[in-house]
Amino acid sequence: MILSGKGLFSARVLENRAISPSTHLIVMIRPDGFPEAQPGQFVSIRITGAGAPLLRRPYSICDLTGEALTLLVKIVGVGSAAIAGTRPDEMIDLLGPLGNETFPDPVGEDAVFVAGGAGLAPIVFAIRRWTREGTIGRSVLLHGAECRDELLGDVTGGGPTEFRCATIDGSEGHHGDVVTLCEQLLDAGRIPTDLLYSCGPRGMVKALVERVDGRFAAHYTSLEAIMACGVGACRGCTVPVATESGAVMKAVCSDGTVFRAREIAWDEWKD
Amino acid sequence: MILSGKGLFSARVLENRAISPSTHLIVMIRPDGFPEAQPGQFVSIRITGAGAPLLRRPYSICDLTGEALTLLVKIVGVGSAAIAGTRPDEMIDLLGPLGNETFPDPVGEDAVFVAGGAGLAPIVFAIRRWTREGTIGRSVLLHGAECRDELLGDVTGGGPTEFRCATIDGSEGHHGDVVTLCEQLLDAGRIPTDLLYSCGPRGMVKALVERVDGRFAAHYTSLEAIMACGVGACRGCTVPVATESGAVMKAVCSDGTVFRAREIAWDEWKD
Amino acid sequence: MTRELELRIGNVIFQNPVFLASGPAGYGAEYAELIDLGRLGGVVTKTVTFEPRPGNPGRRLWETPSGLLNSVGLENVGSKRFFAEKIPPLIDNGVKPVVSLGAEDWDQYRRMIEITASVEAVDAVELNLSCPNVERGGMTIGTDPDLLYEYVRHARDVLAGTAIFAKLTPNVADIASIALAAEEAGADGITAINTVVGMDIDTVDGEPIFDRVRAGLSGPAIMPVALEAVWRIARTVDIPVMGVGGISSVGDARKFFMAGASAVQVGTAIFYDPALPGHIVDALERDGVPEPCPGMREAEE
Amino acid sequence: MTRELELRIGNVIFQNPVFLASGPAGYGAEYAELIDLGRLGGVVTKTVTFEPRPGNPGRRLWETPSGLLNSVGLENVGSKRFFAEKIPPLIDNGVKPVVSLGAEDWDQYRRMIEITASVEAVDAVELNLSCPNVERGGMTIGTDPDLLYEYVRHARDVLAGTAIFAKLTPNVADIASIALAAEEAGADGITAINTVVGMDIDTVDGEPIFDRVRAGLSGPAIMPVALEAVWRIARTVDIPVMGVGGISSVGDARKFFMAGASAVQVGTAIFYDPALPGHIVDALERDGVPEPCPGMREAEE
């Protein structure tokens, strides 16, 4: 599927709210002409100012309504800090919507969402949209983080049926990693097994594939990779995908961001 | 003369006032231990933030009292814009005081000061200090700029006996360049001829040397050059100075900033 | 004091001297929604090799201060699919392709030239004699004037009437002498520069960023290096030079013309500023192409 | 997994492997108020030539993206004044000088080596075989392994017991082979890299920034280039390598050790952060010297 209509936009910041000590929810006025987008698509933001980093920074669309475009930005370096520091009325230069493969609509089925850290962003978009549109059955969101301060809470607005979190240090929710939480809930028969949607650190997604993937009818994951062009041109963001004729290189930006998790040649994909 | 005591300091901004559309007067709390300095000395400021320009930016001391250190900053590029954008309570990382040759005290004599644009800074320091200390006789400040908006006005506080300005476009004061103004005042016998102190664009100082220098007992000028170290080490800021055995290279930062204007080999010094 | 916009190489005409560099823009089509490709002098397509190449495993991109390291490794669909699928959409949309031909080894290279000769729609090629990411061929050819002569000579012999640019690596002691060898072998123009060899290390895991360790540095960091290479080459050869390397503003493009370039290519900058190539065309249309610096043609000091 | 801080070259001991690079810090004394020179492994003094040199006319410095171009042209006071006036204050203050010796031509070089041999206080030198700013000698020597061999060999023969570092230019196709020539000629260590050749143009007056056109690029922009050079050299020679080029943080310094360097030099960064060399010493004292990457010694792919 090739989604078209991408372009360069300048978006005015409406609201910038810290939802954890290091993460901001940035709501912008949807720019004129900004195309319809699907969960799993992203925008790429130009960092400006004296000698800012060269490359744009990719951010999943966290929500898109008729009026607003929302991003969830975790501060991890200079680019994210600049974006998280924007104030209402400032303009953000963005390229998008990018990505051609998105989270497929559950069309009424139940779904489990596993989100690690800022991987929550595209998951939130999926839950909000499908809940608004009534195309999802029961939805369970499992959100993992290192500690309480890293948890992003349920920022889904018209959220999931059920929300649970896990912290490695046990400071809130399940004590341990979110994959183990998922496993335990599966063992206990407490969560549905139709669809699994995930986004988060590679280690988390890989663990999902190894430990729980087979127990779901399908597992879709939105991947991240360092990107330059965002449009499939530079071949910089590739991920090895297993095919019958061996691993082939797919571009996360244009062949994704969403892949069937078990197709990824995880062992050949180094961070 | 080698002035010592230079060091790295962090100075808190007390006040930042625009004195023209492109120029700011920045008053900082004099940092603990910041040494005594003389007119013609400067500080070198580190521009921070993501990928800011590498080199520090040199700024003449515009005033130094027991409590405050003042700079005059004209916005011409990214570094000056960053400094001019600092807000009260922000800290400025500065290296100084730098420069070993300074404007000599007039010890009671009369003096003419010619300042082009932001070249006003070290001149202001000289006038304020010598007026405070009562070591100067009659003082005339001639200040030139392109147009009214570029004029900095008489920011000297306890200022000179007389202040005149010149604008190239005639939008304020004498219509024409400040050197011609100086020449006319000399011709009319309206200004003293003991000492001339100058600072400004090279073209201005060169014209002073060519056209009026000989009519003063002495002419001292504070020079500018692109600098890296600011301490005489890198030999990047050199100016050719005529000596009996031909031109020798002197460092503006450590052999200056003040030179006898007629010693500069102006024709060999390209900008 | 400005020059005409049109760039002519034999019978081949480019409407203006602003190109997309080989690689960053892929096959062109990927950027068609973001850059008005038809307004440019041409699009140098990403280097194609006779057989498809999967490219390098592991990380492929890494930012450095004002620079970008890449280790894409010439991933491409191979000559067959390239000419069948990638060239027609460009031509159909009024985009002028300059086909970048890779050289893995002599045999592959000959076959690549041969198939290119058979494609009538293509009348301009750039020989990538300089990619630092390929083990065989690539960089070796670009650093050895004799070998380079052979490669260019062969292309010249087979591709009559085609405009041939030889793209050089800066990772040599004297790029001008390499350019001279290309000129003598019959190249119609020189493209300079390809990426500068570099690497980076992840201090957390204590390992090189890239599986293949070395990568190619591009972006503003290398602009002064590219500019000097263009200056030196333009003083040495009589054929036109395409300047490339770190151009990230209209002013940068102007510098390359002043250094003696007849055309410019924009690479890395399109990642953050896809509007730049168009802005350069605007500026040249408005102000003309800058003349070379007066000192450019003077004898070497 | 860390190494000792002390660096030993024969009988010459440096208390730690952190140095100031030749040039930016002048003769050392200029920075004495800002950098605690006695805490460092040593200070490589700015290159000195037998006769004094006035340096280049015109502009000497220009900033580029994350880089600095310089065309100082080896301005120095000459060997006589250097040994009489510049070395004693360093020694008296407990600072370890490494004397950078310039090579204008064979004759001047021989006299430079001779006078150096007569100064007992000096037991470490760096041969600057690579400055791009001098017309005669300089870059030519550093790009020609045979010539370089002669120069290093001569220094080795005359300066018995002295630690000799050969400083190399990156402006070559294969810096490792040059390093090998230096090792074979008897150098005790390699310093890499000197500046990368570059230039810039003033778009307002349409003239090159520097009178001599070409200049040397330093600073963070060249860090990936320097790191790769060090990696390649360290895999090739058995003598210690001093890494230099764009080090602007403690993390950068760590990268050079991981790439195989036995010591690091800080140049351009002291202009904006004079505290950096001290911070690197602090970090090494706290965490030890990082081990080379596991892959560093493996056979070349």
Ligand SMILES: Cc1cc2nc3c(=O)[nH]c(=O)nc-3n(C[C@H](O)[C@H](O)[C@H](O)COP(=O)(O)OP(=O)(O)OC[C@H]3O[C@@H](n4cnc5c(N)ncnc54)[C@H](O)[C@@H]3O)c2cc1C
């Ligand atoms: C398709 C996609 C969607 C994303 N969505 C979100 C989101 O919704 N919210 C969010 O907070 N983050 C998201 N990210 C990650 C975000 O792009 C990076 O955190 C950001 O680019 C880091 O930039 P920086 O300048 O702050 O950090 P840097 O200083 O550049 O680097 C900090 C760390 O981040 C790593 N990094 C740098 N660039 C990237 C990159 N492009 N992708 C992954 N890691 C990188 C570096 O290796 C380093 O470890 C997404 C990434 C991708 C590829």
Ligand SMILES: Cc1cc2nc3c(=O)[nH]c(=O)nc-3n(C[C@H](O)[C@H](O)[C@H](O)COP(=O)(O)OP(=O)(O)OC[C@H]3O[C@@H](n4cnc5c(N)ncnc54)[C@H](O)[C@@H]3O)c2cc1C
């Ligand atoms: C000893 C000394 C004292 C100075 N005192 C003052 C002062 O009191 N007030 C004031 O406003 N300015 C002063 N300057 C000039 C000031 O340092 C420059 O305007 C500033 O460095 C420009 O930095 P930027 O990043 O804003 O401009 P850039 O973007 O770097 O450049 C803008 C323009 O300024 C020129 N420039 C860059 N660096 C320098 C430099 N170091 N010196 C001169 N020109 C430069 C460039 O060539 C360019 O034309 C002084 C300079 C020196 C050497």
Ligand SMILES: Cc1cc2nc3c(=O)[nH]c(=O)nc-3n(C[C@H](O)[C@H](O)[C@H](O)COP(=O)(O)O)c2cc1C
């Ligand atoms: C991601 C990427 C891929 C590249 N691929 C190629 C290529 O296939 N063939 C080629 O000749 N040059 C390739 N290059 C080099 C560019 O064409 C150009 O020579 C170099 O990047 C310097 O220009 P820049 O700084 O404007 O990018 C590539 C550069 C980048 C950044």
Ligand SMILES: Cc1cc2nc3c(=O)[nH]c(=O)nc-3n(C[C@H](O)[C@H](O)[C@H](O)COP(=O)(O)O)c2cc1C
């Ligand atoms: C202003 C300046 C002067 C230099 N002078 C010399 C020199 O005299 N001798 C020398 O071997 N290298 C000289 N260099 C090169 C540095 O020693 C160093 O090799 C290079 O700058 C790269 O390191 P850096 O990026 O840390 O500065 C000079 C560099 C600069 C910036």
Ligand code: FES
């Ligand atoms: S970022 Fe360029 S191909 Fe994905």
Ligand code: FES
């Ligand atoms: S700036 Fe380094 S000598 Fe003056």
